[in-house]
Amino acid sequence: MQSGYRRVVVKLGTSVLTSGSKCLDKAHMVELARQMAAMMKAGVEVVLVTSGAIAAGREHLNYPSLPDTMANKQLLAAVGQSQLILAWSQLFSIYGLHVGQLLLTRADLHDRERYLNARDTLNALLAQGIVPIINENDAVATAEIKVGDNDNLSARAALLCDADLLLLLTDQKGLFDADPRNNPNARLIPEVQHIDDSLRLLAGGSVSGLGTGGMATKLQAADIARRAGVEVVIASGHHKDVISGAIGGEAVGTRFLALESPLESRKQWILAGPKAHGRILLDDGAVSAVCDKGRSLLSKGIIAVEGKFERGATLELCNSSGRVIARGMCRYGAEALAAIAGKHSDEIEAILGYDYGDAVVHRNDMVVLETGAI
Ligand SMILES: Nc1ncnc2c1ncn2[C@@H]1O[C@H](COP(=O)(O)OP(=O)(O)O)[C@@H](O)[C@H]1O
Ligand SMILES: N[C@@H](CCC(=O)OP(=O)(O)O)C(=O)O
Numbered sequence: 001m002q003s004g005y006r007r008v009v010v011k012l013g014t015s016v017l018t019s020g021s022k023c024l025d026k027a028h029m030v031e032l033a034r035q036m037a038a039m040m041k042a043g044v045e046v047v048l049v050t051s052g053a054i055a056a057g058r059e060h061l062n063y064p065s066l067p068d069t070m071a072n073k074q075l076l077a078a079v080g081q082s083q084l085i086l087a088w089s090q091l092f093s094i095y096g097l098h099v100g101q102l103l104l105t106r107a108d109l110h111d112r113e114r115y116l117n118a119r120d121t122l123n124a125l126l127a128q129g130i131v132p133i134i135n136e137n138d139a140v141a142t143a144e145i146k147v148g149d150n151d152n153l154s155a156r157a158a159l160l161c162d163a164d165l166l167l168l169l170t171d172q173k174g175l176f177d178a179d180p181r182n183n184p185n186a187r188l189i190p191e192v193q194h195i196d197d198s199l200r201l202l203a204g205g206s207v208s209g210l211g212t213g214g215m216a217t218k219l220q221a222a223d224i225a226r227r228a229g230v231e232v233v234i235a236s237g238h239h240k241d242v243i244s245g246a247i248g249g250e251a252v253g254t255r256f257l258a259l260e261s262p263l264e265s266r267k268q269w270i271l272a273g274p275k276a277h278g279r280i281l282l283d284d285g286a287v288s289a290v291c292d293k294g295r296s297l298l299s300k301g302i303i304a305v306e307g308k309f310e311r312g313a314t315l316e317l318c319n320s321s322g323r324v325i326a327r328g329m330c331r332y333g334a335e336a337l338a339a340i341a342g343k344h345s346d347e348i349e350a351i352l353g354y355d356y357g358d359a360v361v362h363r364n365d366m367v368v369l370e371t372g373a374i
Contacts, residue, residue, distance in 0.1 A: 016237030037095030174253030229262025278307025
């Protein structure tokens with residue numbers, strides 16, 4: 001196998017694990033475990049992000065008719081996760097491999113110390129040749145602390161463990177120019193160099209009722225990963241030898257090229273770790289200063305402040321039409337920011353009675369997502 005990849009995150013969607021049915025397809029899971037074990041034998045480190053807990057819970061409890069509440073989903077995940085990890089543990093043991101389970105929520109990624117802790121655990125498992133298996137901790141994660149879908153979770157896992165390839169396996173051959181389920185003429189897009197709004201429009205949600213997020217969340221995941229220098233491939237989990245093919249650089253599915261100058265580690269965390277607690281709308285001058293001139297954000301360029309947040313919170317910075325153009329940590333809380341919005345930096349102290357500096361969001365605390373974003 002020809003591969004420049006050292007460390008790969010493989011994400012398996014519910015659609016792959018169930019092969020479109022209502023139960024785990026163990027015969028296919030063993031084939032996927034075989035492929036991952038072969039890669040590990042060839043010297044590539046593999047981290048598995050697996051969905052399927054809720055599906056496995058339903059199967060194990062013999063498809064109970066439960067009201068569709070959050071508590072019942074958590075019940076299914078609690079039952080199903082143990083079945084899922086048991087299945088993976090048995091399947092990898094066929095190839096002489098141990099597995100280690102990490103159940104994460106956004107809170108684990110939000111807090112920088114917990115983030116680094118999770119990273120240490122991942123590295124320790126990989127150093128011992130143990131397969132780290134990650135899923136969201138659905139049994140305890142409420143909407144507030146959830147990443148929400150395993151595509152986004154796998155991108156964060158790829159950043160966490162400094163992977164060089166993220167392989168998103170699903171029930172389609174890759175990203176098409178329309179959802180192939182509704183459009184028989186849809187064509188596969190073999191390579192993506194830039195992710196922009198026109199591409200986002202092509203990527204729809206999940207219509208099968210099995211997966212969460214569809215192609216839309218896969219595109220979000222691809223965007224996060226490639227900004228951190230991670231290549232991404234979206235491909236079919238049922239394509240023959242798909243894992244070795246993608247790792248070997250073969251043209252399977254849709255390949256997203258990584259950005260040439262990836263973000264440094266702290267900025268990767270700003271991008272993917274904390275949940276945004278608010279939004280600020282910027283005027284055109286501020287958008288151009290932030291996006292094109294590499295400047296910090298000053299209070300003068302703020303048109304509006306949305307949300308309740310404390311000083312130090314991560315915010316979405318939007319242009320005047322509401323499109324997110326950057327993410328950054330704000331040096332002022334929501335109330336203070338609303339009071340100084342549109343005002344000159346010299347006036348901050350007189351208005352607030354204190355001054356944390358001219359830069360409301362400092363350049364070093366900001367990740368710019370677009371250039372020419374007015
Ligand atoms: N442009 C597109 N190209 C391919 N698939 C798409 C597109 N837009 C929406 N989809 C849908 O995304 C689905 C895959 O996502 P999802 O159901 O969440 O699966 P998984 O469980 O693998 O995450 C496909 O079955 C397809 O219907
Ligand atoms: N954490 C959930 C899966 C969430 C999810 O994103 O599912 P999918 O879109 O099938 O990858 C579970 O284990 O059932």
